Amino acid sequence: MEQNVGEVDRIIRFLIGLFLVGTGLFLLFEAATGWCATYELLGINTRETPYLK
Template sequence: MKSNVGGIDRILRIVLGLVLIGLTLTGNIGMWGWLGVVPLATGAIGWCPPYAMLGFSTCSMKK
């Protein structure tokens, strides 16, 4: 499994996931906020299945 999620993309995914989960836990949004687990997980492991299927990567190119 080759990493396909770059630095800024990873940070944004983790922050978005934590915000959605936090809003769900505080009761500000409904159960849909638990979908925040997906960007949190993909940001944490650095690999996104749709990126892999489409051949897309936000990682910097290594020379």
């Protein structure tokens, strides 16, 4: 099979692939731990809290 993807195209594809894998791993970490660094910085909390009686 003859290659048909140039050097610059390969580098761009590699960098996009790394970004997507990194983003996916970050989202998996947040889902597993229930903690989001961005929410922490912005003071956002979407966790439902029980009402106290």
